[in-house]
Amino acid sequence: MKVYAAIAKALKDNGVTTMFGVIGDGNLYMVDSYVREQGGTYVAAANEAGATVMALGYAVASDEVGVASVTHGPGVTNSLTGLVEGVKGRVPMLLVCGDTAVADRDSPQTVSQRDLIVATGAGFEQLRSPRTLSQDLANALRRAMVERRPIALNMPVEFQWLDVDYEPILVRLPERRALTPESTDLDNAVGIIAAAKRPIVLAGRGAASPAARAALVRLAARTDALLATTLKAKDLFAGEDFNLGVFGTLSTPVAVDAIMESDCVIAFGASLNQFTSSNGTFLKGKRVVQCNAELDDVARNLSPDASLIGDAALMADTMVHWLDEAEIAASGFRNDDLRRRLADYSPAAEINDRSTETTIDVRTAIAYFDKIVPAERILVTDAGRFVSAPWKMIGVTDPTAFLFTINFGCVGLGMAYAIGASYAHPGRPVLLVIGDGGLMLGGLAEFNTAVRHNVDLIVLVCNDGSYGAEYVQWKDKGMDPSLSLFDWPEFAPVADSLGGRGVAVSTVRDLEAAAKAIATRDRPLLVDIKLDPDNMPDRTG
Numbered sequence: 001m002k003v004y005a006a007i008a009k010a011l012k013d014n015g016v017t018t019m020f021g022v023i024g025d026g027n028l029y030m031v032d033s034y035v036r037e038q039g040g041t042y043v044a045a046a047n048e049a050g051a052t053v054m055a056l057g058y059a060v061a062s063d064e065v066g067v068a069s070v071t072h073g074p075g076v077t078n079s080l081t082g083l084v085e086g087v088k089g090r091v092p093m094l095l096v097c098g099d100t101a102v103a104d105r106d107s108p109q110t111v112s113q114r115d116l117i118v119a120t121g122a123g124f125e126q127l128r129s130p131r132t133l134s135q136d137l138a139n140a141l142r143r144a145m146v147e148r149r150p151i152a153l154n155m156p157v158e159f160q161w162l163d164v165d166y167e168p169i170l171v172r173l174p175e176r177r178a179l180t181p182e183s184t185d186l187d188n189a190v191g192i193i194a195a196a197k198r199p200i201v202l203a204g205r206g207a208a209s210p211a212a213r214a215a216l217v218r219l220a221a222r223t224d225a226l227l228a229t230t231l232k233a234k235d236l237f238a239g240e241d242f243n244l245g246v247f248g249t250l251s252t253p254v255a256v257d258a259i260m261e262s263d264c265v266i267a268f269g270a271s272l273n274q275f276t277s278s279n280g281t282f283l284k285g286k287r288v289v290q291c292n293a294e295l296d297d298v299a300r301n302l303s304p305d306a307s308l309i310g311d312a313a314l315m316a317d318t319m320v321h322w323l324d325e326a327e328i329a330a331s332g333f334r335n336d337d338l339r340r341r342l343a344d345y346s347p348a349a350e351i352n353d354r355s356t357e358t359t360i361d362v363r364t365a366i367a368y369f370d371k372i373v374p375a376e377r378i379l380v381t382d383a384g385r386f387v388s389a390p391w392k393m394i395g396v397t398d399p400t401a402f403l404f405t406i407n408f409g410c411v412g413l414g415m416a417y418a419i420g421a422s423y424a425h426p427g428r429p430v431l432l433v434i435g436d437g438g439l440m441l442g443g444l445a446e447f448n449t450a451v452r453h454n455v456d457l458i459v460l461v462c463n464d465g466s467y468g469a470e471y472v473q474w475k476d477k478g479m480d481p482s483l484s485l486f487d488w489p490e491f492a493p494v495a496d497s498l499g500g501r502g503v504a505v506s507t508v509r510d511l512e513a514a515a516k517a518i519a520t521r522d523r524p525l526l527v528d529i530k531l532d533p534d535n536m537p538d539r540t541g
Contacts, residue, residue, distance in 0.1 A: 003130050003159045006166040007096070008034035010137045013168045016067050016094075018423050020045055020054040024071025026098015026157050031069055043423065043453055046445035048075045050416040052082030052150075053405075054446075056091050057420025060403055061378060065144050066420065069096040072157065073109025080120050081410060086150040087121035089407035093150040094140055095122070101158040113154055123151040130164040138169040145173055176293065177311040179318065189266075189289045189306035190319055194328040196264035196287065199225035202247050204276075205232035206269025206292055207312035208399040213237070215316035216268060222320050224330040225266065226258055226338075230276045231391060233269070233399045242334050242342065248276040250391055254345045258338065262286060266319075268312040269293070273301050291315045347393045354535040355508055362462055363389045363537060365505065365529050366433070369460060370394045372515045377431045377458075378421050380405060382414030382443070384435030385468035385536045390460075394431070401425070411435070412442025415459070419446060422455045429456045436463040436488055444494070450524040451499035457524040461491055464531040471533050485533075495526035506530040 001009070007030050011019070018041045023031050034040040045051035048070040059066030070079055076097050086093050095117075100107040117124050125140040127133060140153040180186050193199060201220040203212070213236055220227050220242070227237040228247035237243040244255035251259060259282050266289045270276060277283045283302065290304035291312060298307045308315055351363045366389040379396050381387050383406040396402045405417045418432040434443055439461050450457045464471075467484045474481035492502030503517045504510065505527055514527050 001164055001166045002029075003133060003162050003164050004029035005033040005037060006130075006133055006164050007137065007155065008038050008040070009166060010134055010168060011067065011096075012038040012040055014138070014141055014171055016065070017041060018043065018058060019067045019069055020051040020058070020420065021069035022046075022048045022051050022071070022075060024075050024098065026071040026075065026100070026155065027069045027096065028071075029160055030096070030155070041423070043419065044449070045416070046449050048078035049082055049442065050419075050446040050449065052079040052095060053085065053413045053416035054420035055093050055095070056082060056086050056089070057380070057403060057417035058424050059091050059093050059420075060089070060417075061400060061421035062424035063400065065141060066091070066093045067096065068093070070098070072098040072100045072113070073107075073111055076113050076116060077111070080116060081408065082413070083117065083120040083122040083150045083152075085405075085408040085410060085413060089404070090148040091150065092144040092148050094144050095150055095152040097152055097154055099154050099156050101156060103158070113152075117152045122149060123147060125151060125153050127153060127155045127159065130159055130162050133164055134167055134169040138171050141171045142173070145171070177314060178293065179310045179314040180308055181318075185306055185308055186318070189291075189308055190322045190326075192264060192287045192289055192306055193223060193266060193319060194323060194326065196223070197331050198262040198333045199223050199264040199266060199331055200228055200244070200247070200259065200262045201225045202228045202230070202265050202267040202270055203233045203236050203312075204230040204268065204270025205399060206297065208233045208236055208269065209313070212268065212312040212316070215313035219266070219316040219320055222323060222330065224332050224334045226262070226333060228255065228259075229399075230270050232402070232404050234391070234402045235396050236399050238395065241339055244342070246391070248282065249278050250388065251278075252345055252347070254341050262333070265289070267291065267304075268316065271297060271300055277302070354532070356532060358506055359530050359532040359535070360505060360507055360510075361535065362386050362529070362531050363393065364508065365460075365511070366390050366393045368511050369431075372518060373431050373458060374429050377401065377429050378403070378418075378425055380414050380418040380421060380430060380432045382406075382432070382434035382438040383409065383411045384438060384462065385464075385472070386433070386435055386462035386531075388537055390433040394433070401428075412438040414438060415443030415446040415450070418457060419450050419453070419455055422457065429458060431458050431460070433460045433462065435468065436461055436465060436486070436491070437467045439491065440486075440488065444498075447495065447500060447524060447526065448498045455524055456521075458518060458521065459524065459526040461526060461528050462531055463488070463491065463528055464533040464536060466533045468533065468536060475534075491526060491528040495524075500524040500526055502526045502528060504528045504530065
């Protein structure tokens, strides 16, 4: 077998069913073999940056390793932002990249790929020889899983047509459901919970499995604790009584009152970063118990009063067991008045509509689309001033259906994330909320990728004709914001020209036409929502 074919077979043998990429000299034969000989699904992106981020989206939505392939030189450099995003988001991903021949000193695409990749925080594995091919690829996949970050497998182009006796090496990791059966830390944690009068059970993305959800609901019911999540675990407890929703800077007024009143937070699978803690305010004066599956996830952002390493479901049930053994009474924090206030609250009640004859309030539009887009949607949000509206107002069926795309604070990654997520959940529509700047910076070319691959994609473009964060800074200082304003093309006809469908929403009256377009969609749909840069939520409340 040729080396390029052996790499393709090794990927398929290790369960890689979908690959995103851009072909070039360094990877075209491998990708061809992966598709034609191994029957793999290949998604051809418009740009290597998009391909890399598509693999991240697939990984986040599927809870598997995402795989992308690019060629050498500029193919690798175009991938670097996506690698940083994956590192900061702790996303397991494999980048299979070609490399120029060592002997070819004059190749214009020669660059120190190891240095570039390692500088992003990603890992690097060298394909050392045809003989070590299976082991090198297995090491890269294993590291991606264990280290929860992107790992690049570097393929020298001169190996491609050499012969190799292929023998598969399969990556099999043991089930990791650790439990601390007894320890001083566990005793301290149970003691803190037993003494709490107003506890909250907080779940992060690391505790978003069905088993963890059920166990945390049991613990909260046993202790009369309220339920809450981090943003990345959005809607995990939807439908439960005493669900506060997101705990942190996005908390509702009812949730803020309850959080400030609480005296104990029992956190599972959460990093407790500055956004969740509201810059420390929401945890000040409270006893904190933190339980995470990995040691390096504990005490990264604060020093908890008790810290535990273990599976969220097992640890929560263990806590309930010892509370029952000690015959500890429930806290009594839950009451009918709080249940009623939580049930009666609606984000739409906060809308102070600022729609005009030529623009629509972003919150009014988002609340409307929350109702009409199919409930089984996957929600992907790009970065921008608009983003608090979909985070607060658009629900999902479970946290795996919500993709957070700004671990690196980068605008423009949402479109590629959305395409990747669609392959993790075939048959489910993907709803992407993106700004006009993000669409032009990184999304427009990949919209055509969605068209070419017939992705069921609905794109809501929050279009205020500006780079909003920069616009606000200049306005707040009484300066001319014109450098942040853009005379973009009309996005609806552009979407049409790229093979999709586009509609524009300038007023509340246009929403019905957008709803009809969503109901009858047969290709990627783009909805251009016209906004006023001076009437965005960060300026009008």
